[in-house]
Amino acid sequence: xxxxxxxxxxxxxxxxxxxxxxxxxxxxxxxxxxxxxxxxxxxxxxxxxxxxxxxxxxxxxxxxxxxxxxxxxxxxxxxxxxxxxxxxxxxxxxxxxxxxxxxxxxxxxxxxxxxxxxxxxxxxxxxxxxxxxxxxxxxxxxxxxxxxxxxxxxxxxxxxxxxxxxxxxxxxxxxxxxxxxxxxxxxxxxxxxxxxxxxxxxxxxxxxxxxxxxxxxxxxxxxxxxxxxxxxxxxxxxxxxxxxxxxxxxxxxxxxxxxxxxxxxxxxxxxxxxxxxxxxxxxxxxxxxxxxxxxxxxxxxxxxxxxxxxxxxxxxxxxxxxxxxxxxxxxxxxxxxxxxxxxxxxxxxxxxxxxxxxxxxxxxxxxxxxxxxxxxxxxxxxxxxxxxxxxxxxxxxxxxxxxxxxxxxxxxxxxxxxxxx
Numbered sequence: 001x002x003x004x005x006x007x008x009x010x011x012x013x014x015x016x017x018x019x020x021x022x023x024x025x026x027x028x029x030x031x032x033x034x035x036x037x038x039x040x041x042x043x044x045x046x047x048x049x050x051x052x053x054x055x056x057x058x059x060x061x062x063x064x065x066x067x068x069x070x071x072x073x074x075x076x077x078x079x080x081x082x083x084x085x086x087x088x089x090x091x092x093x094x095x096x097x098x099x100x101x102x103x104x105x106x107x108x109x110x111x112x113x114x115x116x117x118x119x120x121x122x123x124x125x126x127x128x129x130x131x132x133x134x135x136x137x138x139x140x141x142x143x144x145x146x147x148x149x150x151x152x153x154x155x156x157x158x159x160x161x162x163x164x165x166x167x168x169x170x171x172x173x174x175x176x177x178x179x180x181x182x183x184x185x186x187x188x189x190x191x192x193x194x195x196x197x198x199x200x201x202x203x204x205x206x207x208x209x210x211x212x213x214x215x216x217x218x219x220x221x222x223x224x225x226x227x228x229x230x231x232x233x234x235x236x237x238x239x240x241x242x243x244x245x246x247x248x249x250x251x252x253x254x255x256x257x258x259x260x261x262x263x264x265x266x267x268x269x270x271x272x273x274x275x276x277x278x279x280x281x282x283x284x285x286x287x288x289x290x291x292x293x294x295x296x297x298x299x300x301x302x303x304x305x306x307x308x309x310x311x312x313x314x315x316x317x318x319x320x321x322x323x324x325x326x327x328x329x330x331x332x333x334x335x336x337x338x339x340x341x342x343x344x345x346x347x348x349x350x351x352x353x354x355x356x357x358x359x360x361x362x363x364x365x366x367x368x369x370x371x372x373x374x375x376x377x378x379x380x381x382x383x384x385x386x387x388x389x390x391x392x393x394x395x396x397x398x399x400x401x402x403x404x405x406x407x408x409x410x411x412x413x414x415x416x417x418x419x420x421x
Contacts, residue, residue: 003038005058034058076165085118108150127174147180189358201328208277213352215270220349224312227300250293
């Protein structure tokens with residue numbers, strides 16, 4: 001037995017004859033009589049109390065604990081005292097991901113999980129509780145893609161609780177619990193006509209942004225944070241090593257997504273567009289903190305800036321520049337007076353990256369090269385997103401067979417002759 005059961009109503013003393021004898025303690029007749037005690041996997045003592053006449057239950061409970069530890073199914077009794085809300089806050093405080101990601105996850109957990117799941121003790125969760133929560137979440141958040149992100153964050157909290165010995169299983173991973181469906185459909189790239197129509201709808205100050213998105217595949221933040229020294233007009237290469245991010249209400253310079261720097265070929269047309277932009281709008285020195293709002297200040301000479309000076313702000317740009325350009329290009333309708341522009345997730349600036357990918361694949365570029373130019377960490381991800389844009393294998397098969405027929409001389413024993421027999 002890993003522990004023992006203590007009888008707090010009696011203690012053993014040595015009698016006058018030198019033999020041990022049981023005598024009543026000061027607690028006799030009051031409170032819980034038995035305390036089952038053991039040393040947990042973390043090296044600390046755990047215990048549970050039982051009333052008079054329940055020593056058998058104390059022994060059984062202790063035996064059950066020992067069996068759970070031997071099977072690797074032990075759960076720390078603290079789980080009965082820690083609620084999901086309390087543990088989730090501790091989990092959030094321990095995260096070491098980038099600050100922007102942490103801010104996003106905090107909103108997901110605090111706004112959409114803790115109000116529903118927060119008061120319940122960790123060890124009381126069953127898959128049914130998660131199913132009910134997902135149903136309630138669906139009634140307030142129609143977007144399946146966002147619910148899927150929230151579900152993943154909540155599941156990560158439960159996984160950490162399992163690792164900490166507070167749960168034996170993650171209720172989000174039960175077979176009866178289904179994660180919200182991924183809303184990602186097939187990417188439908190814009191036509192060249194739409195790309196240039198949206199470009200023409202942008203203010204002249206920002207038109208070259210469309211060239212960097214559709215001609216180099218840069219992300220929005222990478223375009224906003226593109227410094228002059230990142231472009232080598234002589235060699236025809238563009239080095240992506242910086243972006244502008246919006247963190248906790250402040251703009252910062254930061255490395256590209258997942259810290260993946262890369263070099264992208266610079267075409268002559270994009271080169272011409274950037275040079276024309278520089279002639280019209282001189283690059284501007286902008287100083288921002290590095291990585292976090294309290295990070296060290298650094299200065300970069302940026303291609304793009306606001307008319308009033310300073311780096312371009314994502315939210316302002318999307319609302320007051322990008323969406324009006326979509327209206328001018330007939331991509332979305334003009335909103336009614338006093339109404340907002342419609343949501344344009346599929347028509348956001350990221351659509352320019354999709355166009356860039358479709359152009360390269362149509363020209364026969366490899367998935368590996370495209371993945372490198374887009375800054376993806378895994379070519380497999382690039383393949384999953386864009387595989388339907390690649391020239392079809394059946395098309396290649398037809399062309400290959402046709403070439404065989406075309407090269408077969410008349411009257412030979414080739415495919416045509418075999419067909420005539």
